[in-house]
Amino acid sequence: MKRTVILLLDSFGIGGAADAHTFKGTNVDGSVFDDTGSNTLGHIAKACFEGQAEDGRSGPLNIPNLNKIGFGQACFESSGLYPAGLDQTVLPTGAYGYAKELSTGKDTSSGHWEIAGVPVLFDWGYFSDKQNSFPQSLLDELVERAGLPGYLGNCHSSGTVILEVLGEEHLKTGKPIFYTSADSVFQIACHEESFGLERLYELCELARELVNEYNIGRVIARPFLGTESANFTRSVNRHDYSVTPPSATLLDKMKASGGEVVSIGKIADIFAEQGITKATKAFGVDGLFDASLDELKQAKDQTIIFTNFVNFDADFGHRRNISGYASALEYFDTRLPEMLELLGEDDLLVLTADHGCDPTWPGTDHTREHIPAIFYGAKVNAGSVGLLDTFAGIGQSIADFHGLPALDYGTSIFK
Ligand SMILES: O=P(O)(O)O[C@H]1O[C@H](CO)[C@@H](O)[C@H]1O
Ligand SMILES: [Mn+2]
């Protein structure tokens, strides 16, 4: 009985992307930086080792299980730096490597689709202007067709900072908050109770229709709760409205062959429901891990279970919260043995990421990095698989493992 579990740690890059210099950002003082040298795992480990990540945790990054399966070595091969404080003498039990991204963007959709064999080789549309980011005609049409009293925002922002700044005004006026980032996104934040969740979703569906002409990857509903600036929090009811992947992914091929594809967390949203046979909601690293174990317990032959651990990115990477990111990794690490234990003789476990989001880096956006490509199972030969020249090497390996038709990109590690 062959099943594959993909645990994708959203934003857990391991440094080293050769094209990182082409990904630029702007500091608040107007100076420009780029992603050269960014390394999500490497820099978290360094900060922990140097006593710079002591908020709610302490000391060197404690992830022995992730290190043992191959993350330390993969990071070393990718970036030339073994993560500080991790035991360099372990002999990895997994097949470990690092993958380079072909897609033009460093966003979630590009990363996931490329892993599944469909790199995004076209340019997404972006709302690049930091202020007055959206075309006036788009804003006017949204206001008119949704019957809104106006809008707030219309700028680039971190999603939590914009609630501190505009959340109270939104409560007073009922005007939705529109914002974007370096990603190809149109995000709408509204109070879940006063504006209403269903109304926010309807507004996002309309926005989805209207931003198609700008080639925007996702519209994201960002409902929040709370009564004032000091206590606004984003709720678990985030919903992403994605365009459909441009061609058949690994997930479509598994579904078409009669197999099962179980989405846990954001996966179904990211693939616009394409190729998914069952979608399970779960929240938090703990909830997502529990759901992954539960689904594996029930999974039949020829099943892919695909879990996106969004919290690494949304709660810690974008928030530039090094201690929080480290704690979440340490928690994930304590759970990993439960997954290894549950794998059957013919099962495959894949641990990976979709891009970086180095919490030590300037700005609040993603960072262009290699991703880890870790394969584990009784049928997997431990040791280095080196550089995968596209993230699709991961999907191709899974397609090969399950005897599915080959993907258009990537080389299988089993060949
Ligand atoms: O700051 P928040 O709202 O978390 O936004 C982040 O999440 C969005 C989608 O991944 C990106 O636009 C990124 O900037
Ligand atoms: Mn992501």
Ligand SMILES: [Mn+2]
């Ligand atoms: Mn993100």
